Amino acid sequence: HPAGQVMKADILGIYIKQHLDAWxxxxxxxxxxxxxxLLAGLDFYRKVIGLQKEYNREGKRIINAIQTNGMLLDNEWCSFLSENGFIVGLSIDGTAELHNMHRKSAAGIASxxxxxxxxxxxxxYNISHELLFVVSNTNVAFPLDVYNFFRERAAEYITFLPLVEREGDNEVSPGSVDPLKFGQFLVSIFDxxxxxDIGRIKIQVFEEALRTAFGQEHTLCIFRKECGGVPLLEKNGNFYTCDHYADNENLVGNIRESSLTTLLLSRKQTxxxxxxxxxxxLYCRQCEVIDMCNGECPRNRFVNTPDGEPLHNYLCPGYMMLFNHIRPFADMVATAWKSTPV
Incomplete structure (x- = not known):
């Protein structure tokens, strides 16, 4: 939000204290x-750090994460972010040609x-960061151009975010990525x-899929069996079930009236x-790669399965293509891991 629309100091203090208590x-x-x-301004984040230090009575390690388009990042910002251990998500859509199609400054200048x-x-400034690439119908045809761009610039952590914009009940915008093209995009990059680049570059969706080789739970909410672990707290203190569902139906309460712990453990949230x-x-439950996907994010479940069941994920054909492609490698990794002496 613009500087005038940030969380007020009283709610900020309540939130930070409750967050530390609940964690x-x-x-x-x-x-x-x-x-x-970054439009919130440095003073807002200085206030955040001050309140975190004030309420961190148990000496816990605090990690702050923010996402930015990078346009306001300068030495002053980076000095602050580095000193306070922030993790930064930077939005960048690959090559100049692809990035500048949709990402321009407020003045309309290529960014x-x-x-x-x-x-x-x-x-x-040695700031931990991940690169956020939005996969749309305009760039999905260029997987290796995208990947080689990141490789050549020594990217360390990349997240590919599929663009899915709903229009009506089960339609999507023209810019939304086609599921099968999205799958092929990821398969090409996986190969x-x-x-x-295994061990040199981390790609979130591949890392998540390969967690199954080690019998590990997913860390990313969209691939976990249950969600609700990434709720949304708005600037007025309203607590919602998920950051994709900020509506009255999914309003759980307000931290000025109920503690964060109470809201997190509420019947509505669980x-x-x-x-x-x-x-x-049932189509999903019987899928051979359900352990890698778990139906992905509920916000994308707005189409029918091939046999007519509702609440099927729009992106399923793409994820199914990718995860079936990854499965033989994941099985090989699992076998090697299990046979390694402890």
Whole structure:
């Protein structure tokens, strides 16, 4: 939100204290969201750090994460982010030609060069960061151009975010990525990654799929059996079941009236999380790669299965293509891991 629309100091203080109290474990994650986050200004984040230090009575390790388009990143920002251990998600859609199709400044100027400078600053200040690439119908045809761009610039962590914009009940916008093309995009990149870059570049969707080889639970909410672990807290203190469902139906309460712990453990929140699994169509339950996908995000479940069941994921054909392609490699990794002496 613009500077005048950030969370007020009183609610910010309540939230930070309750978040620290509610978090189990020694490492506490704060994920800040809302438009272009740097527009909130450095003073807002200085206030955040001050309140975190004030309420962190148990000496827990605090990690703050923000996402930015990079246009406002400069030495002052990066010095602050580095000193306070922030993790930064930087939006960059690959090559200049692809990126500048949709990402321009408020003045209509191509933004690729400023974003590259922002990326260089993140590296210079040794700030942990991930690169966020939105896969749309305009760039999905260029997987290796995209991947080689990131490789050549020594990317370390990449997240591919499929663009799915609903129009009506089960239609999508012209810019939304086609599911099968999305699957082929990821398959092409997986093959290039497997050939040369395992252990050098982390790609979120591949890392998540390969967790199944080690019998590990998914870390990313969209692939977990149940969701509800990434709720949304708005600037007025309203608590929603998920950051994709900020509507009255999914309003759980307000932290000025109920503690964060109470809201997290509420029947409404837990029912929301369980509904992800209980609402899965039979078609999904019988899928050979259900352990890699678990139906993905409920917000994308708005089409019918091939046999007519509702609540099927729009992206299913693409994820099915990818995960079936990954499965032989995952099985090989699992076999090698199980046979390795402890």
């Amino acid at each position: 189990e474990g020694d490492n506490v994650m704060f994920s800040w969201h809302g438009g272009e986050l 690729h060069n400023p974003v590259l400078k922002a990326w260089d600053l993140l590296k210079l 290039a990654w497997k050939a040369e 029912d929301f999380g369980r509904h992800k699994e209980t609402s899965l169509p």
